Amino acid sequence: MADSATTLQDVGTDGSQKTLAILGDGFAAGTDQTTYNNYVRDNVMRGVFLADAFNEDSAAWNIIRVNLESATSGASTRTWNLQGTPSNLADDTFTDNIVPTALNIISNGEWWHDWFENGTDTQKRIDDAVKKWAPGADFILIIVNSTLDGGLRSDNVLKVTTLVGADTIEHEFGHGFANLADEYSAKDKGANTDPTTEPKKVNITIETDRTKLKWRQYVDPGTPIPTGTGKDSVYTAGVKPAGWDDQADAGLFEGAATFETGMYRPAVNCRMRHQWDADEFCPICYTEMKENHRKACGRTFHTVVPGRFTGATRSEFFGIDERGISLYRADGPRWQHVRTTAGDIPGIWGMRKGDVYVAGDFDGDGRDELVVFNPDWWVMPYLGLIKVGTDGSLKVLARYDGDIPGWGNFAAHDKFLVGDFNGDGRDDLLVVNMTDWSMPYVATLQSTGSGFALTNRYDGDIPGWGGMRSHDEFHVAHVGSPARSDLLVWNAKDWSSIYLGLIRMGRAGKLSCIRLWEDDLPGWGGFAEHDRIYVGDFNRDGRDDLYLFNGPDWSDPYLGMFRSTGSDFAAVRLYEGDVPGWGGMAENDQFVPADLLGDGRIGLFVWNFEDWGPNYAGRMVSTGNGLNADWVEDWVGEWHLGTVDRFTVALPSLRKIVVKPALHDSILSKAVTRWGEMGLDLAGSQTGRIVEPRLAELGTIIVGYGPDRMISHNLNWLGTIRTAAPLTLDSIYYRWIHNYRHGRNW
Amino acid sequence: MEPKERGRKQIETRAEQRESKARRLAAGQLKGRPVAQTDRPDRVKSPARAAEHAVPSRDQVKRSPQLKRPEPPRSAEQQSLRLRLRVEGESISILDADIVDAPGTLPEEVRGTHFLEVRLGDRILAAQALRDPGIAVGIPDRSDHKAMRGHRFIELDHYEVVVRVPLGSLESIVAERLQGTPAQRRYAPRLEIVILEARTSLSLDPRRAGSLQAQRRSDLVSVARSKPLPIDELYGAGGRQRKRADD
Numbered sequence: 001m002a003d004s005a006t007t008l009q010d011v012g013t014d015g016s017q018k019t020l021a022i023l024g025d026g027f028a029a030g031t032d033q034t035t036y037n038n039y040v041r042d043n044v045m046r047g048v049f050l051a052d053a054f055n056e057d058s059a060a061w062n063i064i065r066v067n068l069e070s071a072t073s074g075a076s077t078r079t080w081n082l083q084g085t086p087s088n089l090a091d092d093t094f095t096d097n098i099v100p101t102a103l104n105i106i107s108n109g110e111w112w113h114d115w116f117e118n119g120t121d122t123q124k125r126i127d128d129a130v131k132k133w134a135p136g137a138d139f140i141l142i143i144v145n146s147t148l149d150g151g152l153r154s155d156n157v158l159k160v161t162t163l164v165g166a167d168t169i170e171h172e173f174g175h176g177f178a179n180l181a182d183e184y185s186a187k188d189k190g191a192n193t194d195p196t197t198e199p200k201k202v203n204i205t206i207e208t209d210r211t212k213l214k215w216r217q218y219v220d221p222g223t224p225i226p227t228g229t230g231k232d233s234v235y236t237a238g239v240k241p242a243g244w245d246d247q248a249d250a251g252l253f254e255g256a257a258t259f260e261t262g263m264y265r266p267a268v269n270c271r272m273r274h275q276w277d278a279d280e281f282c283p284i285c286y287t288e289m290k291e292n293h294r295k296a297c298g299r300t301f302h303t304v305v306p307g308r309f310t311g312a313t314r315s316e317f318f319g320i321d322e323r324g325i326s327l328y329r330a331d332g333p334r335w336q337h338v339r340t341t342a343g344d345i346p347g348i349w350g351m352r353k354g355d356v357y358v359a360g361d362f363d364g365d366g367r368d369e370l371v372v373f374n375p376d377w378w379v380m381p382y383l384g385l386i387k388v389g390t391d392g393s394l395k396v397l398a399r400y401d402g403d404i405p406g407w408g409n410f411a412a413h414d415k416f417l418v419g420d421f422n423g424d425g426r427d428d429l430l431v432v433n434m435t436d437w438s439m440p441y442v443a444t445l446q447s448t449g450s451g452f453a454l455t456n457r458y459d460g461d462i463p464g465w466g467g468m469r470s471h472d473e474f475h476v477a478h479v480g481s482p483a484r485s486d487l488l489v490w491n492a493k494d495w496s497s498i499y500l501g502l503i504r505m506g507r508a509g510k511l512s513c514i515r516l517w518e519d520d521l522p523g524w525g526g527f528a529e530h531d532r533i534y535v536g537d538f539n540r541d542g543r544d545d546l547y548l549f550n551g552p553d554w555s556d557p558y559l560g561m562f563r564s565t566g567s568d569f570a571a572v573r574l575y576e577g578d579v580p581g582w583g584g585m586a587e588n589d590q591f592v593p594a595d596l597l598g599d600g601r602i603g604l605f606v607w608n609f610e611d612w613g614p615n616y617a618g619r620m621v622s623t624g625n626g627l628n629a630d631w632v633e634d635w636v637g638e639w640h641l642g643t644v645d646r647f648t649v650a651l652p653s654l655r656k657i658v659v660k661p662a663l664h665d666s667i668l669s670k671a672v673t674r675w676g677e678m679g680l681d682l683a684g685s686q687t688g689r690i691v692e693p694r695l696a697e698l699g700t701i702i703v704g705y706g707p708d709r710m711i712s713h714n715l716n717w718l719g720t721i722r723t724a725a726p727l728t729l730d731s732i733y734y735r736w737i738h739n740y741r742h743g744r745n746w
Numbered sequence: 747m748e749p750k751e752r753g754r755k756q757i758e759t760r761a762e763q764r765e766s767k768a769r770r771l772a773a774g775q776l777k778g779r780p781v782a783q784t785d786r787p788d789r790v791k792s793p794a795r796a797a798e799h800a801v802p803s804r805d806q807v808k809r810s811p812q813l814k815r816p817e818p819p820r821s822a823e824q825q826s827l828r829l830r831l832r833v834e835g836e837s838i839s840i841l842d843a844d845i846v847d848a849p850g851t852l853p854e855e856v857r858g859t860h861f862l863e864v865r866l867g868d869r870i871l872a873a874q875a876l877r878d879p880g881i882a883v884g885i886p887d888r889s890d891h892k893a894m895r896g897h898r899f900i901e902l903d904h905y906e907v908v909v910r911v912p913l914g915s916l917e918s919i920v921a922e923r924l925q926g927t928p929a930q931r932r933y934a935p936r937l938e939i940v941i942l943e944a945r946t947s948l949s950l951d952p953r954r955a956g957s958l959q960a961q962r963r964s965d966l967v968s969v970a971r972s973k974p975l976p977i978d979e980l981y982g983a984g985g986r987q988r989k990r991a992d993d
Binding site for chain 1 (some may be wrong): 790803826827828832844846847848849851853854855857858859865874875876877878879881882883884885886887888890894895897898900902903905908910942945946947949
């Protein structure tokens with residue numbers, strides 16, 4: 001075996017990304033290399049980079065495993081005889097077993113002798129290996145094949161033996177990545193005494209004045225300062241408050257940086273204190289880790305894809321970045337990080353700029369999968385179907401390279417829409433390309449549960465639509481039934497008339513336009529070029545209805561409500577100039593349909609950041625046959641409304657409740673249109689709404705509680721807006737999502 | 747059209763709605779007159795024969811194990827001059843310099859208490875944070891159960907640091923020099939490498955104007971520095987370059 005390198009994680013080098021080079025010494029060819037590979041997999045890739053802050057920011061790191069072949073198995077060893085005087089190194093003697101290895105590192109297993117010693121050319125061998133295999137290394141981890149204990153860090157080079165596990169590596173990375181100090185005390189070996197000057201590092205101090213504490217913003221005003229006194233203290237200032245968390249709550253505790261007294265740390269426990277029984281960083285170390293990786297990991301909140309990914313009842317979303325995607329789960333009114341995947345998705349998908357994700361339940365198990373498409377980063381376009389594990393892990397189930405049979409090559413402007421067009425309980429894809437070919441093309445990609453099969457392609461036309469054109473806009477809507485998706489197609493530019501079509505898949509699996517409206521929908525008063533379509537079941541009958549809005553084309557803006565009759569729309573209400581309570585519609589009003597109250601009626605979340613001096617956001621709450629509006633100006637709680645804001649609807653968390661099969665039977669016997677009215681008492685105070693039309697197991701009902709969660713987001717900020725009452729803010733995050741026990745990172 | 751000139755909608759009555767233009771259409775019925783055709787590509791998809799296949803077999807969706815990548819760029823932005831430095835006391839010397847296929851170290855932010863910067867006058871070419879420079883730190887002794895154990899700190903009489911200077915920065919310096927006056931062309935710009943120590947933990951932006959030390963003069967002190975290094979000795983003028991690492 002020749003020396004080689006394996007890229008374990010590739011996040012690119014086009015920004016501020018860092019590179020971790022992992023080298024092995026004392027690993028011979030053959031099974032030793034498997035041992036080395038497994039060590040790296042278990043202790044670094046899983047042990048470190050699946051752990052809390054390391055995982056959250058894993059997109060900051062390229063990880064290269066350098067596979068160096070040693071002539072013999074096992075590193076050189078040296079045994080020191082301390083002569084009973086450990087602190088006096090001058091009288092120590094040794095015996096050793098020096099063997100040729102890739103880096104010639106000597107493992108001695110002796111704290112007093114720094115655990116490791118270098119051979120005469122070790123430094124050069126390390127540098128040569130890094131220069132050849134990982135020249136962009138920012139941090140170097142060297143795994144030494146030895147049965148002796150040992151770990152030694154010098155600036156950005158950490159050596160450990162195979163006896164050392166992930167917990168120690170995490171702790172040492174805390175030093176090396178974020179310049180964190182130890183938070184533990186010591187006596188005898190390695191102890192310090194009588195600190196006199198304020199240390200420079202962010203997580204230790206000699207300061208006991210609350211107002212001058214480096215980390216005062218994270219300390220609850222009710223927490224005594226100091227919180228723990230005495231040698232290597234824990235919480236001593238009275239009884240710990242109920243709910244106190246030794247790792248997540250900040251205070252001031254004596255004993256840190258190997259000083260037993262006089263030096264203070266922020267938390268009872270932390271990964272920088274007890275690496276063997278602490279499983280996360282205290283809030284101060286966590287924040288410093290995050291700050292150190294913020295630029296490199298490239299995280300923004302610009303793009304979020306909501307869904308129920310790890311459980312059929314969970315409200316979650318993926319935050320999408322160029323080289324990493326992160327799953328977050330609703331936790332009451334807040335969000336919590338579940339898992340970040342960086343670089344490559346096993347199976348394999350390399351995350352790159354231009355990846356576009358959509359979510360859908362493509363296998364019908366109640367949990368959503370992801371579909372990702374990248375038309376132009378690689379030498380050909382790629383489409384992938386990604387399964388999300390219950391732990392948030394990702395796996396590519398199917399990948400289509402350049403084409404899916406029957407489509408005739410992916411192209412730059414292929415767009416993918418999600419809907420269960422054949423009503424088989426599995427979401428399908430509709431692929432649409434209006435511009436890249438001599439004629440528009442549309443095709444249905446039916447889900448097989450583990451991939452897609454193109455069932456029909458429509459070249460230039462869908463029967464009944466009368467010819468597709470470049471400005472056809474497709475919207476997925478459940479006009480006929482909640483269990484089957486239809487398409488609404490709008491074209492206001494390519495014909496002398498303006499058209500709206502309703503397209504449905506027939507029994508033979510073919511799409512056809514079953515309804516075509518030309519220039520008008522009865523009750524609307526004529527289509528116009530800037531009409532905008534919004535889809536939502538505003539009367540809770542299980543069928544999607546239609547909102548039509550026009551801002552600029554008439555003397556006043558108009559908003560119309562049209563209910564679905566299954567294959568047609570009937571006018572319900574037309575608002576001219578204003579929806580009562582909104583204060584006047586304007587040209588640039590923007591809308592997102594959402595279940596604002598959690599009553600199953602889809603209303604409109606509305607905002608306007610262009611037509612007025614202040615910025616406005618508000619609600620247009622559906623009563624079933626009309627809208628009631630209200631608004632806020634410039635601020636929703638702490639969220640400052642601005643033109644960079646985007647709004648994305650995440651479904652509420654659901655509850656799965658078990659009822660007697662007989663009761664379930666009676667529910668099933670009701671018409672779908674009545675389900676929304678069947679309130680179920682939850683916890684004596686909440687009324688749930690049945691939201692899952694396909695009740696898979698007799699005795700189990702999926703009940704929704706609460707309104708949709710309106711996610712407001714831009715590059716650096718993410719918030720959750722509560723829409724059940726006049727708009728309020730449930731949670732707000734800056735740069736990263738973390739629920740500090742007290743204080744926050746801005 | 748100005749808003750005032752726009753008309754109001756004429757909403758049809760219920761009776762009129764029943765006579766509306768909305769209607770069921772037979773498949774294939776044409777719409778009205780198309781607006782002028784726009785230029786479209788000539789490309790036509792091949793006939794959708796494969797569409798007749800129902801469900802692809804596993805083999806059909808089987809894919810190559812790796813995505814095909816574009817040729818990796820080897821531009822100056824993706825390359826750097828890798829300097830291996832030796833720091834002894836207050837002195838920094840260069841052990842070797844190689845051009846490598848890795849971008850330089852000029853991040854948007856460096857955080858910590860010690861920083862290394864490579865600068866040309868007040869212009870920063872590379873900067874990075876150092877962690878406990880000059881000290882090796884051994885992990886606690888887990889086998890010693892008698893005492894609460896600490897790290898072992900070993901002060902080094904010298905240590906090595908690697909920094910990568912973006913090749914693009916050096917090339918632009920060389921180009922500026924070659925375009926300068928004869929006197930400027932004769933004078934080789936001199937780089938300086940400095941290690942700075944902060945009084946407290948700092949966050950600095952190396953991409954801002956001015957050296958790190960200039961940005962926070964009162965908070966940073968120089969603890970080691972190189973002699974001024976003529977750029978010719980590190981990176982060629984007139985087309986001479988250091989050898990590539992893989993040569």
